[in-house]
Amino acid sequence: MEVSQEYLDANRHLLQGKWWRIEGDAGITVDEGDDGIPDAGWTKKDIGAWMKEKGLAVGGYATKATLLKSVNAFLNPEPVAEPTAEVLEEEMAETPTGDE
Numbered sequence: 001m002e003v004s005q006e007y008l009d010a011n012r013h014l015l016q017g018k019w020w021r022i023e024g025d026a027g028i029t030v031d032e033g034d035d036g037i038p039d040a041g042w043t044k045k046d047i048g049a050w051m052k053e054k055g056l057a058v059g060g061y062a063t064k065a066t067l068l069k070s071v072n073a074f075l076n077p078e079p080v081a082e083p084t085a086e087v088l089e090e091e092m093a094e095t096p097t098g099d100e
Contacts (some may be wrong), residue, residue: 008022009028012028028043029041029042029043029046030042037071037075038050038051038067038068038071039068040068043064044063044064044067047064047067047068047071048062048067050071051067051070051071051074054074056070056071056074
């Protein structure tokens with residue numbers, strides 16, 4: 001039996017179990033934090049759309065978990081270590097001055 005996505009979304013709780021096989025379900029995005037940031041409640045399609053909106057690359061075969069890792073890396077970038085005075089002194093000592 002073929003039904004609309006709206007019908008499936010409204011009656012999903014009735015269609016669970018071994019008697020039903022649901023194919024072609026787009027799913028429902030539920031924003032767990034209600035913050036507009038992708039999380040486990042989002043569908044893969046919606047996560048990809050959010051990433052594209054932010055200018056991030058979305059791989060065609062990426063899993064939902066991979067996309068969420070990319071979102072996390074985008075939102076929480078690794079801090080760039082600032083060089084310390086000792087490192088700068090070492091680099092200055094190694095740089096040829098032209099007097100050699």
